[in-house]
Amino acid sequence: MNSENPMREIVIDKVVINIGVGEGGEKLKKAEKVIEILTGRKPVETIAKTTIRDFNIRKRQPIGTKVTLRKKDAEEFLKKALWVKNSKLPQYSFDVNGNLSFGIRDYTSFPNIKYDPEIGIFGFDVNVKFKRKGGQRVQEREIGFKKIPQRHRIKREEVIEFMKKNFGIEILEVK
Numbered sequence: 001m002n003s004e005n006p007m008r009e010i011v012i013d014k015v016v017i018n019i020g021v022g023e024g025g026e027k028l029k030k031a032e033k034v035i036e037i038l039t040g041r042k043p044v045e046t047i048a049k050t051t052i053r054d055f056n057i058r059k060r061q062p063i064g065t066k067v068t069l070r071k072k073d074a075e076e077f078l079k080k081a082l083w084v085k086n087s088k089l090p091q092y093s094f095d096v097n098g099n100l101s102f103g104i105r106d107y108t109s110f111p112n113i114k115y116d117p118e119i120g121i122f123g124f125d126v127n128v129k130f131k132r133k134g135g136q137r138v139q140e141r142e143i144g145f146k147k148i149p150q151r152h153r154i155k156r157e158e159v160i161e162f163m164k165k166n167f168g169i170e171i172l173e174v175k
Contacts, residue, residue: 007134010098010154010162015074016127020046020064022055032065034107034122039077043067074128081126082167084109089163090174098154100128100163130154130162 017039019031028045035043046064048057057063069077082089084104093102105123108115115121132152163169 007132008152009133010130010158011133012074012078013070013129013131015069015078016066016129017043017069017077017124018046018064018066018127019122019124022057022063024062028062028065030119031122033119034124035065035067037113038107038110038124039067039069039073041067041069041073078126078128079167080110082169083111087168088170088172090172091160092174094156094159096156098130098156098159100130100159102126130159 017035019035021027021031032043032045035041043065044067045062046066048059048061048063051057051059081102081104085102089100089102094100103123103125107113107122107124132154134152160171164171
C-alpha cells in the first residue's frame with residue numbers, strides 16, 4: 001500500500017494559450033483564428049489595463065487573445081505543445097510556485113497544421129497551472145478564505161518531477 005497521501009498528488013489545473021498582438025483590428029482577428037485552429041475553442045480578447053503612450057496602447061483597448069483549456073483538453077494540447085518543443089524545456093520555464101510557461105514561435109510547427117498566407121505567422125505563449133488533487137478551494141472561496149499552508153503548496157522541484165514522469169520531458173540547464 002502506498003503511504004503517500006492521494007490528496008497531495010499533483011494534477012494539471014489549466015492550460016492557457018495566449019497571443020499578445022498589442023493592437024486591435026485585423027491582426028487581432030487573425031490571432032483569434034490561429035487559437036481557434038489550434039484548440040477548436042472560441043478565444044476571448046484580452047484588454048489593456050493601463051495606457052502606455054510609447055506603445056500606442058490605450059486603457060480598455062483589446063490587445064490580445066487567449067483561451068483556457070482544462071482536464072483532458074488541457075493534457076492533449078500540452079502533449080502536442082511539448083512535441084513541438086522536442087520534449088525539452090529550460091529550467092527557467094518553471095517558477096517558484098510550480099507553474100510552467102513557455103513560448104512557441106510558429107503555430108505551423110504543430111502536427112497537421114498548414115501555413116495559411118491570409119493569416120501569416122504567429123507565435124504564442126503556453127502557461128500551465130498545477131494544483132494538488134486535494135484542491136485549492138480554501139484559497140479561492142469568498143467566505144472563510146484561508147491561505148494555503150506551506151506544506152501543501154507546490155514547489156518547482158515537484159512540478160519538474162511530475163513533468164518528467166508523466167510527459168517524459170528533458171530539463172535543460174541554462175546558465
